[in-house]
Amino acid sequence: MKILHTADWHIGKRLHKTDLTHDFDLFINWLCDYLRAHPVDVLLISGDVFDFSNPSSESRSQYYKTLIKLKKFDFKIIITGGNHDSPSVLDAPRDILNELDIHVISQMPEQFEDCLIPIPSEDQAELVIAAIPYLRSRNLQRQFDAENYENKQEAVKESIAFHFQETAKLAKDNYPDIPLIGMGHLFATGASVSESERDIQIGNLAGLEVSHFGNAYDYIALGHIHKPQRLSAETPIFYSGSPIPLSFSERANEKRILILDTENSFEPESLSIPKFRELVLIKGNLEEIKTKLALIKNDYPLKTLIEVDMLETEFSATKTYELEQVIEAFDTTNCEIVRHKVTYKNTSEVERGVSSAENQVSDFTPKEVFQKKLDGLDETKDMKLELFSAFEEILEELNYSEE
Structure with a gap:
């Protein structure tokens, strides 16, 4: 079975007021050319489909047109939500997409089993995908109370680990002896980041260790980091990276897609995407x-x-x-x-x-603006982390309310 791993499309992204719509379209056209010559069975998109939680009508149209192009190749598509994605936006066409064999997991379901997507071959499952989206504060708080840990950061890490390990346990119980691939959207220790990801090293997703994933997965397809890279672990854990450069700090990065052939190995082939803009x-x-x-x-x-x-x-x-x-x-x-x-x-x-x-305020994300404010406060490091975490929760609630 052949699987294509990509992530961080960021449809609707602008770079210094330059619209990157054409960059993304050229990537999709190139991808379709590749798929005509090299068919795959499954396409994994590990979060951040859109750049904004409330994407423009043009961005939504580009997303739907892209799915139409890709579905001509008659493979299963699995999409997980990222921190930039609005669950309600991704869920809006879910019933229609399910009929087209496009599975969308926009946010963590109440039942972990609902993250498991078996990939059939003839009459039985040949592979299982644990499609875990970006884990928001409300998902993490239901598992662990921060007061039971040295600080909230440690509690968050343990909660993320619980989600991956519990989902893997259910997969092994329900589909014994079937290979398991995990999808995630997070920041893991050792990953190299760019300017467009400056705010992810602070707050809830800072420094997840590879040991938190457990040892039940055969491959983990990550999104959130725009530079393609492999994490240092026995299990193949890869960030596919973004398919197009999203900041000037990514100008030297060679953009890639990852191709797995499970008949041979769970170590993917890294395929370079042509450069469309310098x-x-x-x-x-x-x-x-x-x-x-x-x-x-x-x-x-x-x-x-x-x-x-x-x-x-x-x-x-x-x-x-x-x-x-x-x-x-x-x-x-x-x-x-x-x-x-x-x-x-x-x-x-x-x-x-x-x-x-x-620098103009528009050059910064809300988190970066708040972090600059924190930098000027005479507070302890732990207090600043608590304040930043509270700010993240407020942002999430505001986005959730707007939806």
Whole structure:
């Protein structure tokens, strides 16, 4: 049986106001070309289908059109919800999708058995998928009381571990001697993250250890981290990564899908996704930036996006103005400077405020804004963790109420 593992589609994502709709469409077109030549039996999508919990009508349309394209290949599709996904949005077409052999587990069911999806071969199950979505605070609190642990973080980790281990136990009881694949959407210790994931290292999902998954799984298909990678464990535990770059920190990452052939092994084949757009970060003094900008050209289907970071020793309003003029005059075909920043090493506080391009609030997630507020408070580390955890719960409740 062949299985394709992907995750973190983030449909509706914008990068510095640049819509990534075409990037995703090109990925899906490439994927369909691959599937025509290399059929699979199951497609796993491990969370964060959308970038926003309340996606636009255009994003929802792109999602449905994508599923229609993929269903032409007549395989089973299993989708789990991520932290960016609204359970109500994913659940809305669930009855119709079930008829099309598309299974959606948007949030953790009351009964763990409902996460188990057997994959039949002729008259019996050949494989079982434990489709565990992103675990929200309300899921975790029903299992453990934080007061029984040194702190809430430890209680959260143990609760996540309980969900994976209990689901695996039920799978082995109900489907003995059948291989088991787990799906998850979380941050595990040792995973390498990018700028677009800055807030996941704090709060509820920080530092889950691979031992928490137990040893009953033959493969674990993870989402949440955008860089494809294998965790250090005896069990093959993989992040497929996002199929397209979602931040400039991912510009050097080689995007991939993972293919398992269970007849041979549960170690997947890693298949590189073509690059459809280049993200370029230019650093240096003013003269170096001029030289590097002059050398840029576009060899890809979509517009090249450029960030400029000018680094100078002494403050100079003239150089700041000249950089602005260089950016305004830049007109290389199918290339665009989407952001620039100026940093002077030897500056006073007043000069620094004048010379540096300040980050806008829109550059940060709500969690990042709250974390910056916490950084300025004279509180203990444990208290800050408690405050951040409470803030996460409030955010979840607000999103849940809006739905």
